[in-house]
Amino acid sequence: MSEHVHDENCNHDHDHEEHVFLVSDEEGNEREMVMVFTFESEEQVYSVLLDRNDPEADGVIFRIEEEDGEAFLVGIEDDAEWERVTAIYEEIAKSENEGK
Secondary structure (H helix, E strand, C coil): CCCCCCCCCCCCCCCCCCCEEEEECCCCCEEEEEEEEEEEECCEEEEEEEECCCCCCCCEEEEEEEECCEEEEEECCCHHHHHHHHHHHHHHHHHHHHCC
């Protein structure tokens, strides 16, 4: 199965909706972040977000949690959890790049 690229050359209808979040950094500065990838580890779902205005910058990984039917992003503060999910994402990114 070939992978379809959704870009400005896409000449047919698709839902090109971006999942954009406002994320505040340690200094309280808000940035628009776009969800580009999700994956699971140990029954938790994680999301990779990129800065909408600086897509070449490193992505940020958040845990997705649900409460009362609503999903929200949670920063990962546990070092062991952070090491685990970054290793998983690096493997996924490496295999994606090898497939191109």
